[in-house]
Amino acid sequence: xxxxxxxxxxxxxxxxxxxxxxxxxxxxxxxxxxxxxxxxxxxxxxxxxxxxxxxxxxxxxxxxxxxxxxxxxxxxxxxxxxxxxxxxxxxxxxxxxxxxxxxxxxxxxxxxxxxxxxxxxxxxxxxxxxxxxxxxxxxxxxxxxxxxxxxxxxxxxxxxxxxxxxxxxxxxxxxxxxxxxxxxxxxxxxxxxxxxxxxxxxxxxxxxxxxxxxxxxxxxxxxxxxxxxxxxxxxxxxxxxxxxxxxxxxxxxxxxxx
Amino acid sequence: xxxxxxxxxxxxxxxxxxxxxxxxxxxxxxxxxxxxxxxxxxxxxxxxxxxxxxxxxxxxxxxxxxxxxxxxxxxxxxxxxxxxxxxxxxxxxxxxxxxxxxxxxxxxxxxxxxxxxxxxxxxxxxxxxxxxxxxxxxxxxxxxxxxxxxxxxxxxxxxxxxxxxxxxxxxxxxxxxxxxxxxxxxxxxxxxxxxxxxxxxxxxxxxxxxxxxxxxxxxxxxxxxxxxxxxxxxxxxx
Numbered sequence: 425x426x427x428x429x430x431x432x433x434x435x436x437x438x439x440x441x442x443x444x445x446x447x448x449x450x451x452x453x454x455x456x457x458x459x460x461x462x463x464x465x466x467x468x469x470x471x472x473x474x475x476x477x478x479x480x481x482x483x484x485x486x487x488x489x490x491x492x493x494x495x496x497x498x499x500x501x502x503x504x505x506x507x508x509x510x511x512x513x514x515x516x517x518x519x520x521x522x523x524x525x526x527x528x529x530x531x532x533x534x535x536x537x538x539x540x541x542x543x544x545x546x547x548x549x550x551x552x553x554x555x556x557x558x559x560x561x562x563x564x565x566x567x568x569x570x571x572x573x574x575x576x577x578x579x580x581x582x583x584x585x586x587x588x589x590x591x592x593x594x595x596x597x598x599x600x601x602x603x604x605x606x607x608x609x610x611x612x613x614x615x616x617x618x619x620x621x622x623x624x625x626x627x628x629x630x631x632x633x634x635x636x637x638x639x640x641x642x643x644x645x646x647x648x649x650x651x652x653x654x655x656x657x658x659x660x661x662x663x664x665x666x667x668x669x670x671x672x673x674x675x676x677x678x679x680x681x682x
Numbered sequence: 683x684x685x686x687x688x689x690x691x692x693x694x695x696x697x698x699x700x701x702x703x704x705x706x707x708x709x710x711x712x713x714x715x716x717x718x719x720x721x722x723x724x725x726x727x728x729x730x731x732x733x734x735x736x737x738x739x740x741x742x743x744x745x746x747x748x749x750x751x752x753x754x755x756x757x758x759x760x761x762x763x764x765x766x767x768x769x770x771x772x773x774x775x776x777x778x779x780x781x782x783x784x785x786x787x788x789x790x791x792x793x794x795x796x797x798x799x800x801x802x803x804x805x806x807x808x809x810x811x812x813x814x815x816x817x818x819x820x821x822x823x824x825x826x827x828x829x830x831x832x833x834x835x836x837x838x839x840x841x842x843x844x845x846x847x848x849x850x851x852x853x854x855x856x857x858x859x860x861x862x863x864x865x866x867x868x869x870x871x872x873x874x875x876x877x878x879x880x881x882x883x884x885x886x887x888x889x890x891x892x893x894x895x896x897x898x899x900x901x902x903x904x905x906x907x908x909x910x911x912x913x914x915x916x917x918x919x920x
Contacts, residue, residue: 535807538800545699546842553692631804642811658813660824 451480451616467493471566471609479613482558491554494561495530501568502526508575512582512591513649520653521646528639529568533560536632543624544614551617559613567599567606574598588648589672595647596640603633637661695724698793701846703853710785710850718785721792722757728799729753733886735806736832739815740888747896751883756791759876760784763868770867775860776851786850787868794843801835815890828887844869881906 452458457480461467467490470477481490506522541556551559581594607629614625640646641661643654659667694717697705709717733752737744767787768780778786808831813819844865851861880886882901888894 535803538802539804542699542797542800545696548700550700553696635804635807638807638811642807658811660811660827 451476451483461490461493464493464497467565468497468569471562472569475562475609475612478562478609479559479616482555482562482613487554487558491558491561494558494565498529498561498564498568499526501565501572502529505568505571505575505578508579508582509595509646511579512588512647515649517645517647517649524643524646528643529564529636532632532636532639533564535635536560536628539631540628543628544617544619547614547622547624548620549614549617551614555613555617559610562613563603563606563610565606566609567602570602570605571598574602587672589668592647592668596637599636603636641665694720695792695796698789698846699796701849703849706789706850707853710782710789710854713781713785718788721788724792724799725756725788725795726753728795728797728802729756731802732798732805732835735802735809736887738806739809739812739828740885740890741894744885744888744894747894748886751886751896753795755876755879755883756795758879759872760787760791762875762879763787763871766871767868770871771864774863774867775857776855776864778854782854786847786854787872789850790843790847792843793846794839797839797842798835801839805831805835815888817890820890832887877906881909 454476456474457477459477461470461477461481467478471494478490481487502525503522506525507518509525510517510519510521537557537560540560541553544551544556578595578598582591585591611622611625614622619625638661641659641664644650644664645655729752730749733748733750734745736752737746737748764780764784764787768783771778771783808828812824812828815825819825847868848861848865851864852858855861855864883897884901885892885895885898892898
């Protein structure tokens with residue numbers, strides 16, 4: 425009897441998962457990573473010094489407690505930084521600015537969470553929704569902890585300048601630097617979940633940055649003062665920033681004339 | 683082939699998004715009412731939320747109308763072309779039964795609707811920040827930006843759904859050429875019917891110069907392709 429050679433089905437080649445360079449060990453391979461994170465102080469220390477421990481714990485069944493701790497730290501740190509922001513104008517901004525910054529950050533994350541989960545799945549990642557929530561909470565916690573680090577510098581500049589545009593730019597730069605570190609944590613966590621491509625993640629980063637920046641315009645004023653807590657006119661952030669720069673330029677010109 | 687593993691709703695949709703072909707192929711092997719109901723539910727919810735975000739710019743009532751119309755177009759296109767698509771498949775070399783072709787197309791729309799639903803908060807935030815729709819804003823950059831954003835998101839959702847559908851067809855038929863032929867035939871049929879359904883059920887964003895309606899009084903007077911032809915005639919005659 426002749427043996428038949430059946431044509432094998434065309435299976436596309438499996439693309440190996442991307443892992444962060446220099447750290448190809450599996451999460452949990454180090455016993456220190458398997459130690460449970462019991463409280464907020466340990467969570468803060470872990471995300472700064474042992475982020476892999478946080479990523480491993482987010483995969484455990486009781487990750488909800490850790491996620492809640494990270495969100496609590498994010499809210500508290502953003503409220504504290506908000507007070508520093510509010511010292512520029514003083515008065516009611518001392519409570520309005522912290523509330524806007526904390527609320528704006530949480531709402532921005534909530535808006536972008538579904539698309540993060542979609543991009544995670546499309547990349548082939550095996551991360552569950554809880555783990556994705558946890559990585560996003562980790563981004564927020566790391567971002568806001570770093571903002572606390574920038575707070576003394578921001579306060580000193582707040583007390584020594586009257587330029588709204590200058591202080592706005594400074595706060596944005598601090599926020600951007602803090603966000604980069606937060607996104608690095610998120611991307612590393614993403615890599616360890618068997619993602620085959622980072623293209624979706626990078627697209628999501630752009631969406632997140634745009635939403636967060638637009639949120640600062642939607643909740644204006646945060647630095648300055650206004651008759652109303654929220655703006656009465658809707659604007660995209662590009663238009664708002666152009667208006668602010670124009671106003672600053674006019675102010676400088678009138679000072680020079682004087 | 684062994685039965686697909688039991689999955690929760692979220693993990694079932696995640697499986698589709700990840701393109702885990704072994705499980706997806708097993709799911710199309712047998713009819714499962716619960717899975718079909720889940721997919722229809724995702725289409726209604728995902729496309730509905732996105733439609734609401736689109737229509738909100740004109741009026742909250744337009745948001746409700748578009749939330750109903752957007753999933754309706756997807757479901758009517760799937761159902762209207764079901765028999766035709768089932769016949770195209772074997773004729774073009776992919777010998778699969780009706781339930782498999784229907785399940786495959788429904789899955790691709792489920793993926794697209796899940797993506798649209800995930801982007802609906804971002805779109806809603808964008809609309810919330812945009813100046814109110816008016817005869818002035820329709821002429822300006824804001825309207826163009828909103829239109830472009832909608833096109834980008836819908837194109838991304840549709841492309842992803844079709845990429846996963848193509849991967850499934852390759853696995854079912856064992857040939858990229860056959861899968862491509864079948865996909866093009868299905869796409870052509872769905873686009874043809876879908877365009878006309880969209881024309882009948884317009885508007886989706888709405889115009890500030892016209893009242894908010896579920897569909898226009900001229901909905902079934904003329905069709906999408908007649909309108910395109912007349913527009914081309916105007917361009918070349920001017």
